[in-house]
Amino acid sequence: MTRTIRIGNGQGFWGDSVDAPFRMIQDGPLDYLTLDYLAEVTMSIMQRQKMKAPGRGYATDFVRFMERVFPVIVERGIKIIANAGGVNPQACQKALVETARKLGLSGIKIAIVRGDDILHRLKEFEASGELLANMDTGESLFSKEREILSANVYMPTQAMVDALATGAQIVVTGRGTDPGLVLAPLIHEFGWSTADLLATGTVAGHILECGAQATGGNFTYWDQVPDMVNIGYPIAEVSADGALTITKHEGTGGLVTVDTVSEQLVYEMGDPQNYITPDCVANFASIKLQQSGKDRVAVSGVKGKAKTEFLKVSISYLDGYKATGQLTISGPDAYKKAQKCAELLWGRLAKAGCTYEEQITEYLGVGVCHEGIVETASDAPEVVLRVGVKDHNRQVVDRFGQEIAPLVTSGPPGVTGFAGGRPKPQEIVAYWPALIRQELIKSQVDVVEV
Secondary structure (H helix, E strand, C coil), X not given: CCCEEEEEECCCCCCCCCCHHHHHHHCCCCCEEEXXXXXXXXXXXXXXXXXXXXXXXXXXXXXXXHHHHHHHHHHHCCEEXXXXXXXXXXXXXXXXXXXHHHCCCCXXXXXXXXXXXXXXXXXXXXXXXXXXXXXXXXXXXXXXXXXXXXXXXCECCHHHHHHXXXXXXXEEECXXXXXXXXXXXXXXXXXXXXXXXXXXXXXXXXXXXXXXXXXXXXXXXXXXXXXXXXXXXXXXXXXXXXXXXXXXXXXCECCCCHHHHXXXXXXXXXXXXXXXXXXXXXXXXXXXXXXXXXXXXXXXXXXXXXXXXXXXXXXXXXXXXXXXXXXXXXXXXXXXXXXXXXXXXXXHHHHCCCCXXXXXXXXECCCHHHECCECCCCCCCEEEEEEEEEECCHHHHXXXXXXXXXXXXXXXXXXECCCCCCXXXXXXXXXXXXXXXXXXXXXXXXXXXX
16 A cells, blocks of 8 residues: 655745644644745845844744744654755754744754855856846846846756754755755655656646635635635655645635645646746646545646756846835726826926926726726725836835825825835845756755754
8 A cells, every 4th residue: 555645734834823823733634745935036035134143144033933833843753954054054944943942842953955045156157157047137146237136046956855864853944945845855755756646746746735725715706606605735645656636624614626726736836837946847737636535636647758958046136126006996986086186296207307207197996907807996985096206216206105195285185095205225135047957066965863
């Protein structure tokens, strides 16, 4: 009889429910719990934190979560895999060790995976002729001066497998692929190496990676989802032979159906026949889904191809400044009055000599979210005027923020909702996707035993 393991994901992003991963452990059996904290912009935020304080730059929520569950996972033997290390896995590991000792625990191995952060190697790559060309435009990263905040490689999953092989109960990584958090224990437990099995594990990870989006959250038929207050997070039941079922803990809210799983499968999807990861290329068009029971969906037929010779690099850099502000305009002719407010705002800024590289004007409440699809609600009883600017000149962006409040008394009647002070210029963090040859990137696993 083939062996089956249960892998749950209790965190879809940094800011997801703080109780969800705790409930995943509390509400039913698990072998592995994964937690996905990272997005492209998160890495740049963490890099700035680390620059200000060497002990920061990781997901602090993860350490607080571990303080709640450390004794339970030790007692039940649940292994934790999280990309909470951000740009400072060492600091995260240190915080976890201190937490375990504070709780009086011992005999726990905590591993970290390093090697994804290449910010300090950019000059080396430039000198050796690497272009790190933008995947969208083809421009070299080094074609002009840029204030680069972070540069992280989407690491192959093997490093996490190596960490599990040390006997670590907790594995913390920096930037890897989101599906890799689920694929790692499958390779570790079952020795998977064929393209089809690696693709199956990748599909399992993709379904789980956004948490409750696979169990009824953000679902088209939201009004059919039961007990969303107690929505359960997804679990993959996976057997050594590649059998895969998506489910959730019994007694939790939400639902797992072919429709909920299908919607998550197309999340952030480019070419469905070539879903490229550092480990394989998965063909999502080959996937077959079948409702195999209440809140159980069987996933089968997944095909894969060999990995490419490149790794993706996520780079962030400063690209000017932005500011946004809003006012609420109420009463008769609210939409017309909001339009007049916008006309006054931009006219007064132009008179002050302020022009912008980009500016936006939106009228929330008249159909702007689905503009061109729904009819404009020109008779709306209230409208939120939302305005914003972008420019590399910080001074003109700051001047924009000073011109909104005067509309309360020097514009049409019914203007309210100005709170929180003047909008201040904020740095714009831009995204630069690139590729780098796999052989240039090496991973490292560091293990500490408490």
